[in-house]
Amino acid sequence: MTPLIYSTLIISLGIGTTLTFASTHWYLAWMGIEINTLAIIPLMTQSHSPRATEATTKYFFAQATASATLLFAATSNAFFTGSWDILQTNNPLTYTLMTLALAMKIGLAPLHSWMPEVMQGLTLLTGLILSTWQKLAPFCLIYQIQPHSPNLFMALGLLSIVAGGWGGFNQVQLRKILAYSSIAHLGWMVLILSFSPPLTLVAFSTYLMMTFSLFYSFMMTKTTHINSLSTSWAKIPTLTALTPLILLSLGGLPPLTGFLPKWMILQELTKQDLALVAVLAALFSLFSLYFYLRLSYAMTLTMPPNNPAGTLPWRLNPSHNTLPP
Amino acid sequence: MTPTHFAFSSAFMLGLAGLAFHRTHFLSALLCLEGLMLSLFIALSLWTLQFNTMNSASLPMILLAFSACEAGAGLALLVATTRTHSNSRLQSLNLLQC
Numbered sequence: 118m119t120p121l122i123y124s125t126l127i128i129s130l131g132i133g134t135t136l137t138f139a140s141t142h143w144y145l146a147w148m149g150i151e152i153n154t155l156a157i158i159p160l161m162t163q164s165h166s167p168r169a170t171e172a173t174t175k176y177f178f179a180q181a182t183a184s185a186t187l188l189f190a191a192t193s194n195a196f197f198t199g200s201w202d203i204l205q206t207n208n209p210l211t212y213t214l215m216t217l218a219l220a221m222k223i224g225l226a227p228l229h230s231w232m233p234e235v236m237q238g239l240t241l242l243t244g245l246i247l248s249t250w251q252k253l254a255p256f257c258l259i260y261q262i263q264p265h266s267p268n269l270f271m272a273l274g275l276l277s278i279v280a281g282g283w284g285g286f287n288q289v290q291l292r293k294i295l296a297y298s299s300i301a302h303l304g305w306m307v308l309i310l311s312f313s314p315p316l317t318l319v320a321f322s323t324y325l326m327m328t329f330s331l332f333y334s335f336m337m338t339k340t341t342h343i344n345s346l347s348t349s350w351a352k353i354p355t356l357t358a359l360t361p362l363i364l365l366s367l368g369g370l371p372p373l374t375g376f377l378p379k380w381m382i383l384q385e386l387t388k389q390d391l392a393l394v395a396v397l398a399a400l401f402s403l404f405s406l407y408f409y410l411r412l413s414y415a416m417t418l419t420m421p422p423n424n425p426a427g428t429l430p431w432r433l434n435p436s437h438n439t440l441p442p
Numbered sequence: 443m444t445p446t447h448f449a450f451s452s453a454f455m456l457g458l459a460g461l462a463f464h465r466t467h468f469l470s471a472l473l474c475l476e477g478l479m480l481s482l483f484i485a486l487s488l489w490t491l492q493f494n495t496m497n498s499a500s501l502p503m504i505l506l507a508f509s510a511c512e513a514g515a516g517l518a519l520l521v522a523t524t525r526t527h528s529n530s531r532l533q534s535l536n537l538l539q540c
Contacts, residue, residue: 144501151508158515167526171535174519178471181512182461185478188505189454192485196447201498234538 118163129156130250137254142201143191147184150222150254154180157251161243172238176247179221179231186218187258203261212262216269219262222255225273225307226280229300233284236296241341244292245332248299249325256321259307260314267311275397277304282404289343291335294408298367299328301405308398309382312389320378327367327375334360346412347421351428361413368406446488453481468523468530472516479509 129152137149154177161173194211195201206212221228236244264270281301288294302324309316334356335341338349350357366375379402386395415421443451457477464471486502489495520530527534 144498144504148504148508151512155511155515158519162519162522165522165526168537170519170522170526171537174468174523174535175538177516177519178461178475181475181516182458182478185454185475185482186458188482189451189478189485192482192489193447193451195489196444196485199493237538 118159122159126156126160129153130246134250134254138257141203143194143203143206144188144201146203146254146258147188147191150187150258151184153251153254154184157243157246160246161239163243164240168238169240170238172235175231176235179228179235183218183221183228187215187222190214190218203258204263206262209265212264213269215262216259216264216273219255219259220273220307223252223259223303224296224300225303226276226300229277229280232300233288233293233296236292236299237290239292241292241332241336241339244295245329245336248295248328248332252299252303252321256306259310260317264311270307270311271391271394274304274306274308274310275394275401277301277307278398278401279404280304282401282407285408286404288408291341291343291346291412294412295328295331298405298409299324301402302328302367305379305382305398305402308394309385313385316378316381316385319381323374323378327363330363331360331367334363343412343415344421347415347419348423348427349416351423352430354431357417361417364409364413368409369402370406444492446485446492450481450485450488453484454478457481464532466531466533468520468532471532472513472520475516476509476513479505479512483509 133149133152133154133156135149136152137146140146140149158173158177161176162169190211191201193214194206194208197208197211198205206215217228224232236247239247277300281297281299281304284300285294285297288297302320306317306320306324309320335346337356338346338352340346340349362373366373369375369379371380379399383395383399386392386398457474457480460474461471461478464474483502483505486498486505489501490499523535524530
């Protein structure tokens with residue numbers, strides 16, 4: 118892809134999210150989301166392989182449907198209340214439909230089935246953009262919808278934690294594991310949204326940092342499968358020592374940072390007299406912890422068979438000088 | 443719910459059902475998507491007529507522009523799918539299953 122087109126697409130991605138962030142009118146927010154979708158599609162089909170095309174097609178359908186439903190909900194709200202203001206979405210039918218449309222946009226269960234397959238067909242960099250940047254704009258809108266009852270958000274959140282944990286159980290493809298981890302983390306964020314929005318932001322920012330680091334470490338070793346992960350120790354040994362910390366942080370183990378949002382969310386849920394929900398959320402995130410532990414086990418605690426030449430890359434000059442070899 | 447609102451809501455729901463239950467052809471899903479956008483266009487045009495406001499009179503045209511961009515992207519993906527998968531049936535999109 119020529120640099121001009123590439124930079125146009127990246128700038129369009131930035132413009133789309135900024136437009137949604139800066140808008141108070143539902144139409145402008147929808148336009149920002151549409152610009153984001155349209156800008157990322159050429160980035161996804163860049164390699165023109167069958168898997169990339171299939172992933173882009175599935176992504177396009179899911180996002181286009183969700184965008185249209187979002188605009189329909191906004192128009193319905195305008196017909197009901199006479200206002201296009203984002204903070205004035207009062208009709209129950211309307212904000213339920215909006216929440217479901219935005220849930221499909223970011224990949225919350227039960228509208229999450231496009232996410233693992235789409236992530237699988239992309240390069241790691243595009244998957245990174247999909248996991249982190251593309252979640253910002255819809256999340257900003259979810260944050261601003263003020264529902265009257267927390268039931269829908271709690272149901273979406275719990276279902277996502279369950280689906281994200283259970284779905285990633287049997288996966289060996291790293292991108293699918295990252296997709297399921299994304300679904301589970303978004304479930305945690307949405308669970309607490311109606312009780313304490315600042316905790317949602319804490320969870321979201323920690324999720325962004327952890328996912329970015331994990332994707333980046335996979336990009337540096339160019340691994341997309343547990344098999345190649347297990348032989349990646351020879352490429353950058355320092356990274357092999359540090360990546361389990363990222364994985365365990367994603368799993369939510371103290372004293373790592375990933376424990377903080379989970380702790381605060383469980384505390385807030387208990388204060389709101391929802392101890393059962395808190396217990397279910399904590400128990401089902403053990404499933405996610407299982408596959409994070411399996412990744413760190415495969416990466417650091419095992420020594421898979423390798424030919425002698427495969428154990429030598431760390432001795433050579435590194436292609437990127439980001440970590441000391 | 444006014445009759446106008448009911449009309450475009452049912453049009454939208456029909457298109458959404460068509461998009462959700464598409465079985466064979468890529469193109470039928472794209473057509474349903476266009477139907478969704480058309481019902482939204484009608485809704486926004488009728489907004490201006492019914493509420494007599496000129497504030498949001500340009501919204502249908504902007505919607506048309508975005509809908510055309512999306513349709514173009516969808517058709518480009520149809521062509522790309524036909525090139526890589528040799529047909530545009532939706533059952534052939536099975537490379538990425540778990």
